[in-house]
Amino acid sequence: MDQDHLRALLAQVSAGAVDVDAALERLRHMPFEDLGFAKVDHHRALRHGIPEVVFGPGKTPDQVSSIVSSLLARAQNVLVTRATAETAQRIQHEHRDAEHFSASGAVRIWRDRTIRGKGKIAVVCAGTSDLPVAEEAQITAEVMGNDVETFHDVGVAGIHRLMHSRERLTEARVVIVCAGMEGALPSVVGGLVAVPVIAVPTSVGYGASFQGLAALLGMLNSCASNVTVVNIDNGFGAGYVASLMNRL
Amino acid sequence: MDQDHLRALLAQVSAGAVDVDAALERLRHMPFEDLGFAKVDHHRALRHGIPEVVFGPGKTPDQVSSIVSSLLARAQNVLVTRATAETAQRIQHEHRDAEHFSASGAVRIWRDRTIRGKGKIAVVCAGTSDLPVAEEAQITAEVMGNDVETFHDVGVAGIHRLMHSRERLTEARVVIVCAGMEGALPSVVGGLVAVPVIAVPTSVGYGASFQGLAALLGMLNSCASNVTVVNIDNGFGAGYVASLMNRL
Amino acid sequence: MDQDHLRALLAQVSAGAVDVDAALERLRHMPFEDLGFAKVDHHRALRHGIPEVVFGPGKTPDQVSSIVSSLLARAQNVLVTRATAETAQRIQHEHRDAEHFSASGAVRIWRDRTIRGKGKIAVVCAGTSDLPVAEEAQITAEVMGNDVETFHDVGVAGIHRLMHSRERLTEARVVIVCAGMEGALPSVVGGLVAVPVIAVPTSVGYGASFQGLAALLGMLNSCASNVTVVNIDNGFGAGYVASLMNRL
Amino acid sequence: MDQDHLRALLAQVSAGAVDVDAALERLRHMPFEDLGFAKVDHHRALRHGIPEVVFGPGKTPDQVSSIVSSLLARAQNVLVTRATAETAQRIQHEHRDAEHFSASGAVRIWRDRTIRGKGKIAVVCAGTSDLPVAEEAQITAEVMGNDVETFHDVGVAGIHRLMHSRERLTEARVVIVCAGMEGALPSVVGGLVAVPVIAVPTSVGYGASFQGLAALLGMLNSCASNVTVVNIDNGFGAGYVASLMNRL
Amino acid sequence: MDQDHLRALLAQVSAGAVDVDAALERLRHMPFEDLGFAKVDHHRALRHGIPEVVFGPGKTPDQVSSIVSSLLARAQNVLVTRATAETAQRIQHEHRDAEHFSASGAVRIWRDRTIRGKGKIAVVCAGTSDLPVAEEAQITAEVMGNDVETFHDVGVAGIHRLMHSRERLTEARVVIVCAGMEGALPSVVGGLVAVPVIAVPTSVGYGASFQGLAALLGMLNSCASNVTVVNIDNGFGAGYVASLMNRL
């Protein structure tokens, strides 16, 4: 898209329809829109063909709200991650179709619901406490145009539950596994399916879990070769990259 | 495959052609072949439709060689990772078509060269010292039936080199990025392409690189959302999972 | 034992058969025998009713050999852990019935083969590379009078192998699980059996396994409640405490 | 139990009393009961013959209360760990015989008080600040049918106190030791008794205790061979596995 | 300055205008002024020719206010870092020209606005969340007499934004780069400019960023040779040392 626009513009330049200075000016100002505190990059959406995403933490309700409005002027779908209750309320007040997911703190405005993924994405969740992270992954994958199926509370210490779901799991084209504590679930799931598994360590646990470090190290050392890992609690990243895979 | 065999067998049972005890016996003994020190799992290959892989470290030349021979009785392609020079020589002595890659220590017997991947896999390598890991990723992806293109020595401190290769990079369906030191390359590549990026931290560096820990943490915290991470120096894992993605 | 001897001696004192100074002298010198570099504690064996154990590392062949000879003057069974090849040879030269286990470096003199454990101890081993640690656990449990059954190469990424052995596993009274990499196996085994599971993290792995730290953290955070953990590579400790449990 | 039910059902199938589809249906739905946020696994209790346990953190009072009620429909004894005051109050409001232990935050419903353990379990506590963890261990062991004796404030810097209790300690069949700071107590206790010692590092301490890491490492490196370790502050796990040992 | 005063005094001594005891007394008492809780060192300013700086954390509003007043009796410019809102208000109440910067918590009294730096200092900021640290660096460099230009929201995953600013960046004599998460920006900037780059890791990020550790390690391992690093979130230190460089 970037290149198409650029070529069109340059063609106009070479054809004499636009002079160089004007072209330069349009190029220079077009991709960014300076809101004072952050450059909202409309190119990013164009490049990837995906919804706009706002990372919530460290931004005030005012800042988030202002960014969301700016984005909705050009985009159909917007996802805000880890918003505070106050921020969520503020967005919902301005945009009535904004959904708020309180476990993960996500806010989603989902207007273009085209399915773009070629198959199903499975989100597997080890325990009840891992649900917020799984929710973030699920919401992200959905807003990016995927059919998502979730499997909850299937930890490794009750391996028969996972076995029970095995058949449905193998129907997925990509599998996301969220687990805290020892982070063993992706290895077991990785051995059951023949597709890529995205492991999300969660900060669930106590003592020597060290806020997800134990799960992270466990997943990086997985003996299943089809496992890759994202950052601790990074449900969004898992949903995002799973969506890219599902479009392949 | 597993299920087809199983159903065929069970059909024979239900049809009375095979009695239950005989069926049980065949089921029980078929999948494993006990070599005394390791159960070579022929099912694994069947399940995933991929070559057999032997993890070299901690095994004697005799053990590796014996496993390879057992595998070749049933499989076309075998990959040994991180073999010692002695182990490599031993395998090549017994199997003349075995290739030895000295940088990574891989040994590859590649008889079935069918292309199974739907597109190209790019392997990007930050510096000369990261080559062994990139080699392992490339060899793995190739033996799993992929067309692989490599981009060497394109570190972030000379960003114009990477820009130079940008166009060719965007033609890949999956990108593997190997980098040590600060591990920044996957973030930059992730921003340039719209496909999944598999980041492989390498143990290249000194001082506060802590044998790859700095690169690993950097990659896990990548601000590019299409990046997932595998273990330090795990070129094999990256090549493996990239191959699965390329078959999607 | 300690108390019985003490009471007998004190009874002699109170009966006037031994005077106080003589009693004091016998008490003071009896438990230790100073070899110059280490006090061999014969009481330890008496207290616990178990074989003598010599921790090999950091001791010269001469030192180990001298300790072993001193111990055999009073004990039936002696176990040397992590002996060098030279130390092993030296012991075997002096004591013809000494067995040498080269994977773990253990040397065992096993003269009293009474079975003291009330049931079977299972030793489960995730991969071929974990065998040295499993061997140390097995040898230790045997010399302490237990019937030991081993299950090799049953890692979590091929969960059907473990399922295959499930029935035999549940016959054990105590289970030892040795695993490196992500250390997930004890959690899965812990969910399958209803007896105590002793998890031994091994230093097998690479990159972010950090010499067994990943496996250790994983096991400490196990979601299976019947799992306790010993030090990295500590097969001896696992065999020892499993033996104590099996005598309960 | 699991197998008995299964065999009974299969016998009915083979006898033609139940057809295959109905059998499959009963199998499939029986073990789980979906409450929306967590699958309460009644099988777990059956498999292990022990009370139901609910891990409190990260669950709302509503969620915990709902799980507890569901469990009490089938189980006699339920233990909730680390409940908030609000959650505890909520449970006590619905189940009048629920006990609340404020130091550890445990809530216990203890209806079947059968003694199942064959001997006594000792819970040793290094200092006043370690009491919450010791309380969790004690409550767990009791609700699992054990006679528990506690030994408080017997840290290693005042070794004569521990010596004072030595005789009573040696009467226990299993010993649990809770200690923070340097975590030295399990080593000393391990040298005094001939039975398994379960060490629980606590997060008590400051500065370089790093929230229990110092105690954890100390216990893992214990020079006493009869010591195994559970996670930091994991009094529940210690009580649980001690109970399993005491049933051996 | 120090030496000039000293020599002048000593000259008076050698000329007999001041006797030794009086000289000693003046020397001894001149440099410090004891406020009871901290020795405000007027020499420091003299030595370096720079504003007085008060490190805010751990001091009460009263303490900070008292130190500021003492300093203003002799200095033109004072900078308070990381002041609480209450402390800032207190200072502004007493000194009407005090500016308060709420993102970083800095309070600045800037009376002598002489430009001392020989060129421009650039402050580059990876994301919106890094702004507080960048603000601290900017304010510090300004109060030390520099012309500062800022570049916001130019993270590595959108490399084209940085490229857009490249020309202006190369006009700076010293570049400060603030970045959290993977901390890759200084490496890329370091490759684009030929002047010293001061990297400031920020604690922005989550999960495996470990409060800035990932960014810190990344920057220390930068493959660009013109990068040096200061402490996490240390915008002040970066602004300070950049000012020293710009005076060279």
Added chain:
Amino acid sequence: MDQDHLRALLAQVSAGAVDVDAALERLRHMPFEDLGFAKVDHHRALRHGIPEVVFGPGKTPDQVSSIVSSLLARAQNVLVTRATAETAQRIQHEHRDAEHFSASGAVRIWRDRTIRGKGKIAVVCAGTSDLPVAEEAQITAEVMGNDVETFHDVGVAGIHRLMHSRERLTEARVVIVCAGMEGALPSVVGGLVAVPVIAVPTSVGYGASFQGLAALLGMLNSCASNVTVVNIDNGFGAGYVASLMNRL
């Protein structure tokens, strides 16, 4: 330089002296020269106006030698860091004016000895064991055209030695301080001089120095505001960036 060449070329294009395809071709191939294993970047030298540097570790003598020869075809000065004795010998055999510094392993070919730095660079070294790192810093600064003065064995526990050198130290325009163990020296030096101090932690020390981590953390937390830090043992980086500062 880059831009000058580019503009000249483009001027020729716009003047019709060179057609677009030829221009593109020259642009595309000019900056790199592919040696098969590494792209030697001649642009880098042009961009920074500094000698060519080859990072020695992980390259064979053949590879280093080949790169050096390629570089010398266009550059006057070449520095190889951390070369093995064999690599050094190989280079000296081919280039007779190559100097070998055995402490640091550096090899230097120094043909253009123009002084480019505006003042003196001081290299301060805490102890005898830190000399290899200091040597690397000194050699680097010299080959980049600086007058370097060294101060050896002036650790903080003998503070009077440092005081002895204070006057000469204050004559330097930039100060490099190499120290291992507690890494306290840069803080003290930073308080004595009014110019930028570049701190180089060395891996000298034992036990809890953790290969330079203690010194690194100490330097990052320096209470002297004019201190920035480079990687552990990175004498080259310190010499490089000090040279850039000295040209300002």
Added chain:
Amino acid sequence: MDQDHLRALLAQVSAGAVDVDAALERLRHMPFEDLGFAKVDHHRALRHGIPEVVFGPGKTPDQVSSIVSSLLARAQNVLVTRATAETAQRIQHEHRDAEHFSASGAVRIWRDRTIRGKGKIAVVCAGTSDLPVAEEAQITAEVMGNDVETFHDVGVAGIHRLMHSRERLTEARVVIVCAGMEGALPSVVGGLVAVPVIAVPTSVGYGASFQGLAALLGMLNSCASNVTVVNIDNGFGAGYVASLMNRL
């Protein structure tokens, strides 16, 4: 003291003045006094001839107050460390001569003010923020009968301040040095005096100080041989052990 009492009692036994059972009973109950939640050990004071100390954190005002009262029935001096404001108030309400030190949270009841130390103890404090730790050290040393002199705000970046105090410092028999950040001060002080230096790392600092870890590592690696280290922020321990040294 312990032994004297014991011998006196035993003499009575041997003389027939006390029978064995009575003696045993007195021995058994005398040293402890069970308050329900903690065994207050009066022996401890007797053994060491020092005040009673109550570690405040994790105890309720009621608990602390009850312990203090019990102790004052037998001891002259009591020190409570890290008490909350509420606890302090409670103690002061019951014991009017209790002093409260709000920086460190210490509460001191100091009735026997005999000087027992043979010389002076110096407490050196790097910065204003380290004062709470220095206060705890000072108060402890005083209540244990020492003459204490304090030196505040003498950090290493202003080395001339420390030099200013050098002469008075050398008069101390033991020196305590409290410092956060890089923890360099003990090394410098250690080089100036010829007596034992007790280093107390404080948790003062930010970023890579990691709550005192940087200072701790720095002090453990001190190049001054007369430095020993206590735990982070452990002013009490430093004051205690300095007092023991000063009695030597």
Added chain:
Amino acid sequence: MDQDHLRALLAQVSAGAVDVDAALERLRHMPFEDLGFAKVDHHRALRHGIPEVVFGPGKTPDQVSSIVSSLLARAQNVLVTRATAETAQRIQHEHRDAEHFSASGAVRIWRDRTIRGKGKIAVVCAGTSDLPVAEEAQITAEVMGNDVETFHDVGVAGIHRLMHSRERLTEARVVIVCAGMEGALPSVVGGLVAVPVIAVPTSVGYGASFQGLAALLGMLNSCASNVTVVNIDNGFGAGYVASLMNRL
């Protein structure tokens, strides 16, 4: 000493017997003697009244030998720590009265054997493997003029051995305790004696001992208040500071 010399010299100056330039020259050159690679500081010995010490690692046999000879020209006693066998041989060849201690690698030339310590120093050693560190402590304390008594192999898991030596231990004026693994011994010893205890963590252990880190953390968190800590394996530092204490 320093001041006396200085005053004498200055008196000569003020009396006109020495002119200022000559005085300055003598001052400047007197304290150091430049050997080319290290400034041997004769002042250090004078300041502390103790033997000269050479830290062996990282110095060649030639360097150590040359330093030792230079020192012996002015000092009676010289201690070389951690010398290689070759270095030791070289020193013994030149100085026939040099003793070599092969466990610790120390070389000692001990000519002035005056006893300066006022009491006995006890060196307690947990296990046989800790002996090299204990040896270094003992040798250091002896050469500094102390009467040393050693207690070997008295680890905490056999607490009765320690109890056996309790009486003799309490006769020491200072106690050094060397222990690896869990490092619990200093806490126990600290509770038995009323004098300062210097804890030396050793790198003895395996797995999660992390080369002495576990023991170090354990000792820093000791619940005995009379314990201070030195670096891992730092027997020399312990012997040194114990000697200073014993002179008090």
